Amino acid sequence: MKKALFLTGLVLALGATAYATGDKDATIKTRALALTRVQVEKARLDEGQYVKVKDLNIRMLTEMEDLKTRFAAEPAILDERLAVAQARYELELTAMMRPSQLVMFNQARNSMTALSAPR
Template identity: 80%
Template sequence: MKKPLLLAGLVFMLGATAYAATDKDASIKNRATALARIQVEKAHLDEGQYVQVKNLNIRMLTEMEDIKARFAAEPAILDERLAVAQARYELELTALMRPAQLALFNQARNNMTALTAPR
């Protein structure tokens, strides 16, 4: 009697874990798509660039989640790894853009941050 219940519990736990992973992947893809659409709008990217940016965003968000999970107990290492990942992402993102697009993107990014001086 115990073996079938144990087996059923194990199958249920594995199914729940797989569902959570799928849900997390879907969430990352949705966030990456939304971010890519904003970036396309701000920098006037073409369709090919959109696909590349979306894939880059998926990789970046997945890497960020992985870093947060792995180094949650070590804040100093967490901050360092997140900063390195962010810098690599920015470098790859800007490499995908043409100079005029990069200027538009940087202008939009500066307008969204507190770095701009009040007028």
């Protein structure tokens, strides 16, 4: 009887873990899709770029979540790794854009930050 209860508890625990992981993946994909839509609008990306940027956003958000989990107890290392990941992401993102798209994207990004120059 104890073995059956233990096995049932183990199956439920594994199921909950799988569900939570699936939920996290769905959340990341939803966030990546929303971010990609904004980027497409701001930089007027074409369909091929849309797919590449969406994949890049999913990878970036997944990496950020992984870093937050792995280095939660070490804030200094976490900040450093997040900064490196962000820089790599920005480099890859801007490499996908044509010069005119990059100008539009940077203008939109600068207008949304608190540190943008007054106009």
